[in-house]
Amino acid sequence: MDPRIREHAEIIANSIDLGADDDVVVVAPPVAEDLVVALNELIGDAGANPLNLYTHRGGRPARAFLRACDEEDFSPPGHRAAMVEACDAYVAIKGDQNVSEFGDVDPESLAAFQRAHRDILDERLSKRWNLTQYPGPGNAQIAEMSTEAYENFVWDAINKDWEAVRDHQAQMVEIMDAAEEVHIVSGDTTDVTMSVAGNPTINDWGKHNMPAGEVFTAPVPNSVEGEVLFDKPLYNEGKEVLDAYVRFEDGEVVEHAAAKNEATLTQILNTDDGARRLGELGIGMNRDIDRFTYNMLFDEKMGDTVHMALGRAYEDTVGEGNEQNQSAQHVDMIVDMSEDSYIEVDGEIVQRNGTFIFEDGFGD
Amino acid sequence: MDPRIREHAEIIANSIDLGADDDVVVVAPPVAEDLVVALNELIGDAGANPLNLYTHRGGRPARAFLRACDEEDFSPPGHRAAMVEACDAYVAIKGDQNVSEFGDVDPESLAAFQRAHRDILDERLSKRWNLTQYPGPGNAQIAEMSTEAYENFVWDAINKDWEAVRDHQAQMVEIMDAAEEVHIVSGDTTDVTMSVAGNPTINDWGKHNMPAGEVFTAPVPNSVEGEVLFDKPLYNEGKEVLDAYVRFEDGEVVEHAAAKNEATLTQILNTDDGARRLGELGIGMNRDIDRFTYNMLFDEKMGDTVHMALGRAYEDTVGEGNEQNQSAQHVDMIVDMSEDSYIEVDGEIVQRNGTFIFEDGFGD
Numbered sequence: 001m002d003p004r005i006r007e008h009a010e011i012i013a014n015s016i017d018l019g020a021d022d023d024v025v026v027v028a029p030p031v032a033e034d035l036v037v038a039l040n041e042l043i044g045d046a047g048a049n050p051l052n053l054y055t056h057r058g059g060r061p062a063r064a065f066l067r068a069c070d071e072e073d074f075s076p077p078g079h080r081a082a083m084v085e086a087c088d089a090y091v092a093i094k095g096d097q098n099v100s101e102f103g104d105v106d107p108e109s110l111a112a113f114q115r116a117h118r119d120i121l122d123e124r125l126s127k128r129w130n131l132t133q134y135p136g137p138g139n140a141q142i143a144e145m146s147t148e149a150y151e152n153f154v155w156d157a158i159n160k161d162w163e164a165v166r167d168h169q170a171q172m173v174e175i176m177d178a179a180e181e182v183h184i185v186s187g188d189t190t191d192v193t194m195s196v197a198g199n200p201t202i203n204d205w206g207k208h209n210m211p212a213g214e215v216f217t218a219p220v221p222n223s224v225e226g227e228v229l230f231d232k233p234l235y236n237e238g239k240e241v242l243d244a245y246v247r248f249e250d251g252e253v254v255e256h257a258a259a260k261n262e263a264t265l266t267q268i269l270n271t272d273d274g275a276r277r278l279g280e281l282g283i284g285m286n287r288d289i290d291r292f293t294y295n296m297l298f299d300e301k302m303g304d305t306v307h308m309a310l311g312r313a314y315e316d317t318v319g320e321g322n323e324q325n326q327s328a329q330h331v332d333m334i335v336d337m338s339e340d341s342y343i344e345v346d347g348e349i350v351q352r353n354g355t356f357i358f359e360d361g362f363g364d
Numbered sequence: 365m366d367p368r369i370r371e372h373a374e375i376i377a378n379s380i381d382l383g384a385d386d387d388v389v390v391v392a393p394p395v396a397e398d399l400v401v402a403l404n405e406l407i408g409d410a411g412a413n414p415l416n417l418y419t420h421r422g423g424r425p426a427r428a429f430l431r432a433c434d435e436e437d438f439s440p441p442g443h444r445a446a447m448v449e450a451c452d453a454y455v456a457i458k459g460d461q462n463v464s465e466f467g468d469v470d471p472e473s474l475a476a477f478q479r480a481h482r483d484i485l486d487e488r489l490s491k492r493w494n495l496t497q498y499p500g501p502g503n504a505q506i507a508e509m510s511t512e513a514y515e516n517f518v519w520d521a522i523n524k525d526w527e528a529v530r531d532h533q534a535q536m537v538e539i540m541d542a543a544e545e546v547h548i549v550s551g552d553t554t555d556v557t558m559s560v561a562g563n564p565t566i567n568d569w570g571k572h573n574m575p576a577g578e579v580f581t582a583p584v585p586n587s588v589e590g591e592v593l594f595d596k597p598l599y600n601e602g603k604e605v606l607d608a609y610v611r612f613e614d615g616e617v618v619e620h621a622a623a624k625n626e627a628t629l630t631q632i633l634n635t636d637d638g639a640r641r642l643g644e645l646g647i648g649m650n651r652d653i654d655r656f657t658y659n660m661l662f663d664e665k666m667g668d669t670v671h672m673a674l675g676r677a678y679e680d681t682v683g684e685g686n687e688q689n690q691s692a693q694h695v696d697m698i699v700d701m702s703e704d705s706y707i708e709v710d711g712e713i714v715q716r717n718g719t720f721i722f723e724d725g726f727g728d
Binding site: 020021023024025030033036037038039040041042043044045047049050051052053054056060061062063064065066067068069070073075077078079080081082083084085086087 | 384385387388389394397400401402403404405406407408409411413414415416417418420424425426427428429430431432433434437439441442443444445446447448449450451
């Protein structure tokens with residue numbers, strides 16, 4: 001087995017604080033079997049108990065079930081609920097032979113399935129949990145990379161000293177937690193300001209997502225002004241939206257365009273009122289993620305980028321007394337900040353061309 | 365997908381009486397994913413809910429866990445127990461890339477694991493359940509068959525009209541249920557008599573094992589007299605015992621020998637008192653199983669064979685007031701009945717050279 005798989009497993013075990021007598025659920029597609037093996041070894045070492053499941057949010061068995069079922073009939077599955085309730089920790093491993101496996105699943109069925117599983121998902125999120133990625137050939141393909149090059153990419157992004165990452169990112173959290181107004185400029189296509197006053201910034205250093213590597217908060221919904229060109233592709237419901245452009249007035253999108261699949265962007269914006277406002281501002285800080293790979297678990301942590309999400313804000317990024325943007329959507333979109341760009345906080349530039357104020361080379 | 369896989373799945377669904385709202389657990393190794401897909405399709409069709417698990421009694425993850433754990437620490441896993449308790453039906457699919465995957469697992473660890481899971485196993489056996497086989501390459505290899513030839517073998521043995529099988533086998537159950545003494549002769553190496561008086565005979569037509577295809581009962585423990593040469597190989601704890609020979613007096617093995625690995629046979633017999641007595645007499649009736657494949661799920665149902673098990677008798681094969689043989693062992697061993705052989709019940713020959721009294725060609 002590739003030794004990087006055992007290292008990956010160690011990082012997951014640390015992230016969930018694996019300990020004796022823990023009842024651990026591991027969910028993975030067959031293509032990720034090596035990582036399941038490595039995790040089972042650590043679970044055995046720890047005196048804990050594994051229960052290994054096939055993924056139900058991708059892959060051929062789930063696709064077969066979703067196509068066959070009648071969404072009217074959906075009931076929350078009792079065996080899955082009982083298992084999640086009884087477990088102490090939950091590891092979900094993504095990984096695909098073919099990322100289009102749900103390409104002929106009716107979106108209505110999928111939505112009904114997700115509604116039926118909502119309580120189970122909430123229960124799972126109340127446990128120790130981690131969501132991670134195994135480098136499957138389908139994931140490599142959509143990134144337009146060979147399987148071996150993609151393996152290198154995934155394990156470079158994951159296998160690192162996460163406590164050092166935590167300390168590094170804490171410097172940006174400190175700046176953002178004190179911030180009133182954030183101003184983001186990239187080339188002559190993005191120039192946007194927003195208030196984050198009173199909203200906490202979260203340090204994502206590997207407790208729930210692996211790879212981690214971002215800090216994120218919520219803009220005050222009505223405060224956003226200006227325009228943004230999301231120059232990294234947006235992949236939504238199987239459609240690729242290129243060069244999505246939005247202009248905000250009083251926090252609301254009043255103009256939008258795209259170079260490809262503009263109708264998809266329009267559809268997102270028309271979902272509900274909250275879908276026309278921002279719910280998240282995130283700053284990608286994982287420089288081992290040095291390319292866009294059509295996988296949001298990686299893309300949103302990419303170094304030298306910021307992302308903004310149209311739609312719902314996370315509860316823990318909204319300060320007491322502040323408004324939480326509500327929506328059925330939460331659509332992340334990414335702006336390249338590597339060149340001709342800066343982030344300004346309360347009048348002070350804190351990142352220029354991707355380099356932070358607390359890093360060597362800032363101001364060169 | 366091979367259409368025989370969908371047919372196999374239909375047969376499993378029938379065997380567990382799959383119905384709306386059933387919470388179904390499917391346990392399978394990754395090599396059997398096609399059958400998991402086909403079952404998930406039927407589970408969706410039925411309005412039931414699947415939960416797909418990796419096997420924990422074979423395969424690489426289970427081996428990694430069993431080697432890493434300390435068997436002193438074993439506790440019954442709460443998440444697995446909760447899931448089994450909450451489920452309505454349970455399908456266990458065997459299938460191997462490599463049947464020797466547990467070759468370097470300490471038998472003590474495996475035994476401790478099985479002890480920790482005993483209550484969960486009992487709970488599972490109280491549900492609707494089926495145990496079946498997917499034709500993995502490792503299973504083909506130990507049978508010394510190509511993968512394709514082995515696939516034909518497996519699906520020929522499984523994909524058939526099981527209600528017709530039930531009716532055919534019922535004729536032999538009727539004979540055995542009325543029987544007092546059974547006398548089995550094969551060549552000049554096997555000549556044994558035993559009482560089955562008062563012990564019910566079970567018709568195995570596919571409710572729990574797939575393939576099915578045997579009828580079986582329990583001998584009265586002290587009644588067995590004579591000698592048996594098991595001329596099909598016995599595979600026990602990774603050792604192949606050839607031409608196992610036993611001689612019974614008053615039901616007890618008083619002499620034994622083997623052409624290869626006699627020590628393994630000795631070890632089985634020395635486990636406890638019950639291991640020196642018979643716990644089962646079975647008659648294989650599935651003629652599509654026409655060869656020995658080192659897989660007891662198939663071998664014991666092979667046409668033109670009988671099998672006897674040293675050790676524990678199944679409770680439902682012991683009549684009220686009769687003694688149930690008790691042992692930690694239950695080791696099935698097989699005698700070829702295709703030539704120069706007969707089964708005599710209360711003085712009447714009911715099978716000669718593999719052909720039953722109720723079949724064409726009997727007496728030719």
